[in-house]
Amino acid sequence: MQEENNEPIDEEFGNQETITKVTGMYKDWFLDYASYVILERAVPGIKDGFKPVQRRILHSMKDLDDGRYNKVANIVGHTMQYHPHGDASIADAMVQIGQKELLIDMQGNWGNILTGDSAAASRYIEARLSKFALDVVFNPKTTEWQSSYDGRRKEPIDLPVKFPMLLAQGAEGIAVGLSTKILPHNFNELIDASIKHLKGKNFSIVPDFLTGGIADVSNYNDGKRGGKIRVRAKISQIDKKTLVINxxxxxxxxxxxxxxxxxxxxxxxxxxKQIEDNTAANVEILVHLPPGISPDKTIDALFAFTNCENSISPLCCVIDDNKPVFIGVSEVLRRSTDHxxxxxxxxxxxxxxELEEQWHFASLERIFIENRIYRDIEEQETWEGVIKAIDEGLKPHIKHLKRAITEEDIVRLTEIRIKKISKFDIDKAKQFIESLEDKIAEVKNHLANLIDFAIDYFKNLKLKYGKGKERLTEIRLFDDIVATKVVMRNTKLYVNREEGFVGTSLKKDEYVDDCADIDDIIVFRRDGVMMITKVDSKTFVxxxxxxIAVFKKNDKRTVYNMIYRDGKSGPxxxxxxxxxGVTRDKxxxxxxxxxxxxxxxxxxxxNGEAETVSIVLRAVGSIKKLxxxxxxxxxxxxxxSSKGNTVTKYAIKKIELKSEGVSTLKPRKIWFDETVQRLNVDERGDLLGEFRGEDRxxxxxxxxxxKTIKPELTTHFDNDMIVLEKWIPQKPISAIYFDGEKEKYFIKRFMIDNPNKEEVFISEHPKSQLEIVSTDYRPMAEITFSKRSIENMTINLEEFIAVKGIKALGNQLTSDKIKQVTLLESLPYVPEEVDDVEVNDEEVIENEDITFELDGEIEDDKNNDEKDSNGQIKLF
Structure with missing residues (x-):
């Protein structure tokens, strides 16, 4: 390095920093290092889909391949002839290849991708190439070679891989200035996509993981930079107190x-309450819940606050023509398929x-022996004479050959043994030549129809190796989980109204509600000011x-009713x-x-209730109505921000609650989105109806x-659900089912007596099976029997059986085997009309606490009670 500033240091200011300029080798070293890491370590090549260390491991395994297992330590040592790094990095890379269960046939403890357990030491585990790897990865005749790092051996530049290996295995690496993250895809789906590409059709591919789970790939963006996928654990409910992660x-x-x-x-x-890990060959994590905790809400909370849901950002970077490029996975598949x-x-x-060479020499051999040309060399004394004699003897018979005869051909003829000449069979020679001609014609046909040949190649791969490689990750659209709606509120919120403090540490003051650390709280003050702030231990508001209350963002159903005085003496x-929604702390x-x-x-x-209040004015001046x-x-x-409607311009003495109100909001419309299996109020999916507070x-x-449930938006639904609708208590439920114990079919109609209880309405025998269920008033069904001799039967379920209890067995339909039950269009239903009731002036109709007297005023015992200012309604 050279100093750019060579001026003497001023003694008055002491030692000063000097500016130095990086020159010489230092100038280029970092770029050289960065290029090396990108090209030779971290990023896979697009042609074969391997990083250099992976390519060298597979090449070494092919060198050692004899059909038997080799110690991994032995393979690692052999790979070090080609790879200029230590044994630990080679062993780790080999374990990662093996755990993808595609190229290496493993024996011993290779670790577990489910539990994270590491593999045993390389001296204890063994490996050999899988049959799939031997079929699609290697072919020395089509491989380009280069010298190894020390020049002693030859190694492949790229392995001749005839499969989109990079997308099947995935890849991840961090280099200098860039990184790559290519997610693994499904084996069979990659083959199907390759076939579609060869046929000129459009295709799309999405990731598939050996760990299974559920994935939302709506923002995958073809695996390019800026894309994102969300992955979730598969969680189900065993009972009301236990969840299982599979x-x-x-x-x-x-x-x-x-x-x-x-x-x-x-x-x-x-x-x-407790978590239990029973994972062995398959994942099984049991999550035990305390009493009173909602399983549905806990499932959402697991997605929101734990690693049960993760976000993955793919970044497809590959080496192409000795340069890193950023492309999509669809382009990778197209390039791989074309390659x-x-x-x-x-x-x-x-x-x-090779076949033409075989045919050429077999034809020469036949001419040489059949025409006894070998006798022409008996009188020759020199090697040149032998060659010339054979050449002259062949000339009259070689017009049908496809190329000229070389000296090498003639030398090969001289090497034919006497034993072969003496036992030469002309017919067998003709058959062999004809078989070669058939093979040549077949290969030429394949070359002429190369795309069809490639399609058949991929189909054969799928047929041979595709079994057991079905998709493991379920593709589904995820609904967004609002963390504040599913968080467990295990902290208590307190308030000191007079001094204006709120928080979780004010335990000597007034308790407000349960809350969580991520919650916001909304506060209203006497001076008409409102603000929203984050939950904290102690905050002055x-x-x-x-x-004061826990704030729900975008809550349009909570309505605030307010009367205020404008200024000290205004209206x-x-x-x-x-x-x-508002800005926090404003x-x-x-x-x-x-x-x-x-x-x-x-x-x-x-719920948007609107009460009636009495306004009482101060008796001042000539006010008539107080x-x-x-x-x-x-x-x-x-x-x-609206000013509101004028109540009065006079001073108000007090405001009294006269009667509690009912909701002024419309019933809430609820939809069911079958794609994500969730209820919503955003008009997604099928409309289930309008729901009030008591509806189920x-x-x-x-x-x-x-069962019947309240329509909570956090509810999870099972995949075997066949009926989901608004419950009308007066509508009977009709069912046709097979009783496994009696081995007969029954029809039953029933009402739900206990809406809060989950009940089974068919017999609980293991062979019992529900055929159809209908919630129509007057359902009709067509029965098709397995025996063709029995005619189809049309059943009016309303006439067949009356409505009975849910535990009733029902009426027997048949003992013959039913092939299919089809619901037909139901009969029209006309609600029964209720006759008008005539009453005299002296008659009284009573209904709970409210009594209506026809010749008097309406008396309401509940509303006549004087209300105080305690409870939910606050009166000032």
Whole structure:
């Protein structure tokens, strides 16, 4: 290095830093190192899909291949002849290849990708090439060779791989300035895509993982930079207190998954009682829940707060023409398939050349022996004379040959043994030549129809090796889980209203609600100011708090009713509004903004309720009307910044609650999205109906289990569900089923007596099976029997049996084997009309607490009770 600044140092300022310029070898070394790491270590080649160390391992295994297993340590040592790095890196790379279960036939403990257990030492495990690897990876005749790092041996530049190996195995590496992450894809799907490409059809490929699980590939972006996939564990519910994880996401192990669940439990975002790992050949993690914890909500919480859901960002970077390039996996497959076609063409051309050479020499051999040309050399005394004599003897018989005779051909003729000449069979020689001609014609036909030959090649690969390589990862669209909706609220929120503090550490003050660390809280003050802030141990939000709650973002059903005075002596206004989203820690003035404004009345209504209140004025001056009622339901719900409607310009003495209100919101429409198996209010999927607070969903599955549930958006549904609809208690459920114990078919109709209980309505014998179920009022069904001699039967289920209890066996339909039951169009249903009831002036109709007297006023015992200011309604 040379110093750029050679001026003397000023003694007054002491030693100063000098600027140095990097020159010489240092200038290029970093670039050389970066190029080496990119090209020779971290990034796979597009032609064969291997990194250099993988290529050298497979080449060494081919060198050592004798059909038997070799010690991995022996293979590693042999690979070091080609690979300029240590044995540990070679052994690790070999284990990774083996765990992908494609190229290496393993013996011994090679580790476990499910549990994360490492492989045994290389001296204890053995390996050999798989039959698939021997078929598609190697062919020395089509391989280009180069000198090894020390020049002592030859190694392949690229292995002649006739399969999209890079996409089947995947690859991951970090180089200098770039990285690559290519996800593995399904063996059979890659073959199908290659065939489609050869046929000129469009195709798409998505990842598939040996760990199984579920993946949302909607943003895969063909594996390019900027894409993303989400992977989830497969979680199911055994019972109300136990969940089981049977498949884990790619990139995790059972150990890391369990650790993440325990950490989330310690943080309080989820709540579990115990976790049990029963993983052996297959994953089985049991998650035991405490009493009172929702399994559905816990499943969502596992996805939101643990490694049960991960996000993977693919980045397809490969080496092409000695340079790194970023392309999509579809382009990788196209390039790989085209390269396979080129290799197949090369193999066919080599095979054709070999067959033609065999045919050429077999023809020469036949001419040489059949025409006894070998006798012409008896009188020759020199080698040149022998060659010339044979050449002259062959000339009259070689017009049909495809190429000229060379001296090498003649030398080979002289090497024919006397024994072969004496036992030469002309007929066999003709048959052999004809067989060669057939093979030549076949190879030429393959070359002429190269694409069809390549398609057949891929089909044969799938037929030979595709069994047992079916897709393991389920492809599904994921619904977005809102963390605040599924978090376990294990922290208590407190408030000091007068001093204006809120937080989880104020345990001596007023308890508000359970909350979680990730929650936001909404606060309303007496001065009409609202703000939203994060849950913390202690936060000052302003004095005179009138309402505080855990905030639900985008909640359009919670409606706030408010009456406030504008300024110290101004008029009073009333308003209804909701809060769907605001900037955190910003104060919002809900009044008209006049200094001295004050909230006189405030309620928070989770379902949009609108109460009636009595306004009482102060007796000042000549005011005639001091009291009147106002119904909040007459007021439209507007934005929080609206001024509101005028109540009065006079001073209000007090506001009294006259009657509690009912919801002014429309019933909530709920849809079911079959793609993600979830309920939603975003108009995705099929509309189930409009639901009020008391309405429920009816669910029936193929096992004959019926239940009703509240339509909560977090509910999970089983795959064997056959009925999902709004439950109408008056509608009977009709079913045709096979009783395994009696070995007969029965029909039953029943109502649900206990909506809170899950019940089985067919017999619980293992062979019992539900044929059809209908929730129509008057269903019709057609029965097709297995015996052709029995005619089809049409059944009116309403006439066949009356509505009975859910535990009733039903009426016997038949003991003959039924082939199929088909529901027909139901008969029209006309609801029964209720006759009008005539009453006298003196008659009284009673209904619970409310009594209606026809000749008097309406009396409501509930509403006549005087309400105080305690409870949910706050009165000031």
């Amino acid at each position: 498949e884990i996401p790619f990139g995790t192990t059972t150990s890391s998954l369990i650790d993440s669940i325990l950490k989330a439990n310690d943080k309080g975002t989820i709540k579990i 396979t076609v080129e290799l197949l063409k090369m193999e066919l051309e080599i095979q054709l050349n 302003g004095k005179d708090i009138i309402h 009073s206004y009333m308003k209804r509004f909701n809060v769907t 104060e919002y003035d809900l009044t008209a903004g006049t200094k001295g404004s004050s909230v006189l009345y405030f309620t928070a209504n989770p 009291k009147w009622d106002i119904d909040f339901s007459d007021l439209a719900i507007k934005g929080r 969903l009816l669910i029936i599955n193929q096992k004959g289990i019926v």
